[in-house]
Amino acid sequence: MVTGPDQWDGGELPGGPGERPRIPSPRSAAEDRGPLPDPPPLPVRDPVSDSVGPLPEAGSGAEPPAPVPLPDPAPAPPHRVLKSLLGAWALSACSPEETAAVEAHLTDCASCADEALRLRDAVGLLHPADSLDLDPLLRSRVLEGCLGRRPARIPVPDWASPYDAETAKLDALLHDMGEAEWRAPVRLRWFEGERPVERETTVAGVMGHLMAVDGLVATALGLTDPLGTAAPPGAPDPLVRTETFWRAAHETEHPLAVHAPWRDQSYALMRQVSFAGSRVAELAVPYGDFRLPLRDAFLDRAFECWVHAGDIAEAVDYPYVPPASGHLHQMVDLAARLLPSALADRRRAGLAAPPQRLVEAGAPGRTLHLEVEGSGGGHWYIALDSPAALGTAERTVAHIALDSDEFCQLAAGHISPEEAAAGQDGERDAIREVLFATASLSRL
CATH class of the missing domain: 3.30.1050 (Nonspecific Lipid-transfer Protein; Chain A)
Structure with missing residues (x-):
């Protein structure tokens, strides 16, 4: 039977026989039946009898119980323990509690304070604030010192030394560059007839151009042509070789893939002329419609390597030094x-x-x-x-x-x-x- 609007005793509801409530009716709020009663007083612990009782009512005249005293702080560690922590304190390896104890001890112990000061100075020497960037001239100074103390068993010809130096400088610049810099645009400039001419490529394109034209010297010395079977027939023209290499590299190669072949080719050229010596100095190297003796071809390649290295350095905003005076x-x-x-x-x-x-x-x-x-x-x-x-x-x-x-x-x-x-x-x-x-x- 229904006993009230908010109750149900399991009988039939007015809606029909055998129906059960699908959603319970809302309960009335406590405030709807009058004001709330006052909360009971909180119990307190009697420090004398250790019994719990209610707080005294206001105005009753009863004195509040005395506060419970806090326990005494832990005693400071002995001198020998704090002295053993000085090394860890100097390295900032102590816990906060140990650090506070050591620093409080240093205000009272002169000998420990002196030792702590010496340890902090020693820690400063272990972590010098030096730059991690190497001196850009370190490589040249080391090579100069090594070559000055022990001359090479097979010396490099004087006319090939500029090419050796300029390719080494450019190789060092390329080692510091990432993939994004290899794709940086580079503006190549030269002069034709009565007017200047420009061509835009990338750092990878410049290196491909250097390797393709260096291939003229390589083939004259009997080395492998970097263009391989893609080498254009007829007279070996530097411009045609460069265009051929650019087309092949654009289709198949990653920008960084040209660095290692160019470096290996420059090493091979230097080894070849060093072993051959003066016997190949007058060997003719064809440059399309003119020829240069090998000694002049190496100077030409050194000059172009320096010029285009400057173009690359300008494109990636990197300093670059000119060749040595000689x-x-x-x-x-x-x-x-x-x-x-x-x-x-x-x-x-x-x-x-x-x-x-x-x-x-x-x-x-x-x-x-x-x-x-x-x-x-x-x-x-x-x-x-x-x-x-x-x-x-x-x-x-x-x-x-x-x-x-x-x-x-x-x-x-x-x-x-x-x-x-x-x-x-x-x-x-x-x-x-x-x-x-x-x-x-x-x-x-």
Whole structure:
């Protein structure tokens, strides 16, 4: 039967016989039946009888029980224990409780305080605040010291030393680069005819270009061509070889995959010429429409390696140093020796005025005095009327003075002849022709 709105005794509900409630009815709140009773007083422990009773009511006159006293703190560890903890305290290896005990003891014990000070100073010597970056010149100093103390059993030819040094520097730069930097864009610049030319590639593309053109020297020495069966037929042109390598690498290779083959090829070149010695110095290396003796081809490759390493360093925002003074002098000397032939090529292409006819047979031809200042500089006399003639000071008609870095940037095609801040004196046409011939030495 139903006994109330909030109760059910198991009988039938008004909704029908045999039905059971699906959801219980809500209960009424306690506040609905009047105010809540006051809570009972909390029991307290009598410190005398150790019995629990209620708190005294306010106004009853009964005194509250006295507070229970706290236990005494633990005694400090003895002197010998605290002294044994000084080493761990100096290394910051103590627990918080041990640290507090040791530091409290140091305020009262002069001998332990002195020893703690000495231990802290010793810990400072164990952790010097030095930079983890190695000195960038450490490699060159170590190599210089080793080679100075024990000369190589098979020495590197003097004309191959610049290539050896520049490839080692570039290899060290590449070791510090990650995959993202290998994909960094690099702007290659050179000079064609009367105008500058640019080509954008990546760091991996630059290394592929160096390896493809170095392959001309490798094949001349009987080594494996890095292009393999993909080598283009006909005359070995550096530009065609580079384009062929770029197409093959774009389809098949990871950007970092070119580093190890280039490094191995440079090692193989150095080993080959070191064992061969002076017997191969005059071996002809074809460069498309002209040839260079092997000694000059190695200087050419060293110069291009330095120039393109600078392009890479600029792209990844990394400092890069120029070649050593003696090596830079050899590179500048090669460019100066190539200027008469470059001037003759420009005349055949109609880009320069024809040479002057000599008034009488045997009379000295015109020359230009080229002065390169700074590291690796010197004086050269450039023949203006015959590429086969030797320049002398007998009939100097013009004088150009350039800084060594500026001359190399002009020969690399990184600055135009108009931008070269040269000290100039003499025939204006001769000066212009030599500056443009210097820029025409550059190529991809």
